[in-house]
Amino acid sequence: MLVLVLLSGCTLAPPQSEPERPVPVEVELDPPAQRPTPEPPKTVVKPPSPACEWTHTKGVAEVVALDDDEAEFRFYPGNIPVPVAESQRLESGTEFKAVLLQADGCAPKLKVVDSVP
Numbered sequence: 001m002l003v004l005v006l007l008s009g010c011t012l013a014p015p016q017s018e019p020e021r022p023v024p025v026e027v028e029l030d031p032p033a034q035r036p037t038p039e040p041p042k043t044v045v046k047p048p049s050p051a052c053e054w055t056h057t058k059g060v061a062e063v064v065a066l067d068d069d070e071a072e073f074r075f076y077p078g079n080i081p082v083p084v085a086e087s088q089r090l091e092s093g094t095e096f097k098a099v100l101l102q103a104d105g106c107a108p109k110l111k112v113v114d115s116v117p
Contacts, residue, residue: 052103061098061110063090073110075100082110 065072071090073082075098095116101109
């Protein structure tokens with residue numbers, strides 16, 4: 001029996017304690033870094049030029065000034081100065097039957113119809 005006790009004592013090991021389990025700890029994590037949203041490339045979009053709504057006025061246009069490449073007419077009725085890009089074959093003081101085209105936001109245009117007799 002003694003042998004049994006001795007043998008059993010070798011086989012019996014003291015009870016091992018279980019390894020300690022780590023205590024869960026709450027950790028606050030920073031929110032994921034937000035990448036700045038890339039801005040789309042800026043494109044310059046020119047609005048379409050407004051369509052001019054022309055009004056037509058019949059009258060008389062007189063050449064009041066001549067330059068090398070421009071003539072200035074005075075349109076009546078209204079005494080309206082109108083520059084015209086062509087000054088060839090014109091003489092100061094000459095009068096023409098003309099139609100004045102006008103529109104808001106657009107430069108006035110002059111259509112010469114005929115010379116005044």
